[in-house]
Amino acid sequence: MTDDAKKRAAEAALEEVRDGMTLGLGTGSTAVHFVRLVGERGFDVRGVPSSDDTAALAQEVGIELAVPDETTRIDLAVDGADEVDPDGHLIKGGGGALLREKIVAQAAERFVIIADASKRVTQLGAFPLPVEIERFGWGLTVRALREALAAAGQEGAELTLRPAKGGSGFALTDGGNYIVDARLGRIHDPAALDAALTMVPGVVTTGLFIGLADRIIYGTETGTENQDVR
Known part of the structure; x- marks a missing residue:
């Protein structure tokens, strides 16, 4: 059921995507669902991947890649998380892409986290x-x-x-x-x-990703739940 919940969260995040956007593409099992769905739905977007694995997947599903420079505007970044606390602070990096993920998240106009509901915690730290x-x-x-x-x-x-x-x-x-x-x-x-x-x-x-997330979308057994942070 966890993988289904991840996919529900990824599908819900598609509501934030518009043609013409430059998207920050996250890394990890939940982000994989999002990248695949963006490609399958045929959005006219460019992607800034946060890892070599994500870059390869984006190319596989037909997403044009952008090499960011000082003029690049990342309209929306979507990524997973290992833990999320009530204030929207995160632990990320279980997939090993924390630096590039943080660069993309910091640069994005809007940063949306997608995760299954088990990632919601009252206090960070159980995940290394x-x-x-x-x-x-x-x-x-x-x-x-x-x-x-x-x-x-x-x-x-x-x-x-x-x-x-x-x-x-x-x-x-x-x-x-x-x-x-x-x-x-x-x-x-x-x-x-x-x-x-x-x-x-x-x-x-x-x-630790502090004060970066705008919205967290949790996938559950029956649907999704949103947490707007700012």
Whole structure:
């Protein structure tokens, strides 16, 4: 039923799409439904993909791709999420595309999240927080992350360098960086934690998306539910 719920959310997001738009295309299992549906319905749009996998899928279903520059206007970005709290703050990055996803979300005029209802939580943190880091001196960066987390009241966090699929070596983002997954349990102040971790040298970005979402569309067993954030 979860996959059906994801598809319902993706279908509902199509109501936001208009011909002539430039769309930010997210990454992950729910975003896959959206990208496929946009292609199947034949919308006259251009896509700015947030990962190489999404770019390949968009081309497969006939969506023209745009290479963004300073003049690019992204009218609407649609993406999934790993957790969403009552304020619309997110944890993203389970699919490993957090930096490009955040660049696209930040640039978009409107950012819509599509997710099955299980992603709705009262407090962020049960899902491990992805942190994208530079490969050079990664051990020093991990040590500094532990110190920053402790200073932020998140003592005892379990930090793991994400393994590559197949179990050989470590996973790399499309930009060639490592991902640290931080198991925190609960995040008491997502905005403050994001700011603190982003200041650590070697950190590229975190999977905390603060104040970016305009609407969350949750797919349920019978339909969809909307949460308008701003």
